[in-house]
Amino acid sequence: MANTSIESSPARIVALISGSGSNLQALIDAAEMGAINGEIVAVISNNPDVQGLERADKAGIPSLVVDHRKFDDRQAFEAELSKSINHYSPDLIVLAGFMRILNSEFVQPYEGKMLNIHPSLLPKYKGLHTHRRALENGDKEHGVSVHFVTAELDGGPVIAQRKVKVEDSDTEESLQSKVRQKEHQLYPEVVAWFCSKRLQYKNGKALFDGQTL
Numbered sequence: 001m002a003n004t005s006i007e008s009s010p011a012r013i014v015a016l017i018s019g020s021g022s023n024l025q026a027l028i029d030a031a032e033m034g035a036i037n038g039e040i041v042a043v044i045s046n047n048p049d050v051q052g053l054e055r056a057d058k059a060g061i062p063s064l065v066v067d068h069r070k071f072d073d074r075q076a077f078e079a080e081l082s083k084s085i086n087h088y089s090p091d092l093i094v095l096a097g098f099m100r101i102l103n104s105e106f107v108q109p110y111e112g113k114m115l116n117i118h119p120s121l122l123p124k125y126k127g128l129h130t131h132r133r134a135l136e137n138g139d140k141e142h143g144v145s146v147h148f149v150t151a152e153l154d155g156g157p158v159i160a161q162r163k164v165k166v167e168d169s170d171t172e173e174s175l176q177s178k179v180r181q182k183e184h185q186l187y188p189e190v191v192a193w194f195c196s197k198r199l200q201y202k203n204g205k206a207l208f209d210g211q212t213l
Helices: 002-007 022-032 051-058 074-086 104-110 130-136 172-195
Strands: 011-017 038-045 063-065 092-095 114-118 141-148 158-165 199-202 205-208
Touching (some): 011 022, 011 051, 011 074, 011 172, 022 038, 022 051, 022 172, 038 074, 038 172, 051 063, 074 104, 092 172, 114 172, 130 141, 141 172, 158 172, 172 199
Parallel strands (some): 011 038, 011 092, 092 114
Antiparallel strands (some): 114 141, 141 158, 199 205
């Protein structure tokens, strides 16, 4: 019976978005189905005009905008963003298509409890235009990675990846579509691991059931 009380306390999750929020929707659906022992307590966007905010509202999740364009510099933006996150006392922060590069000073307090999903097989293709770069290089496989966020851009320890086959007929759009399907499966799975405490971050490494990934 002891485990029941632990599992009945869902992890508090804050999601950061910049766009349509398709990965956010996958997480919302998984939480509603009970696949994640966690609750998305807030959605924060740096862009006021995105579908992701509508998804949050439809699910009854508090949402707010911290518009980076309204601040004099990145430091001021990140200070307000951090204040907004901390207001919800999260156990986990998920970057779900959040398109702002974050300074090490911002990331450091959240190290070990901030996840990102990136559309490439890291360490390949950090940054933007990953599908285009995979096609230009003639890659036979491409995919998606979920990793802990550290000060290095797309450089934190990788937790899990899913691969897709690159066909000769693939375009940037078709490849993006295939990878996105994998994203929507993988991110809820990894978030569920974290919320059940099977996934941890220790000494700069990702651990699953106590074993280094």
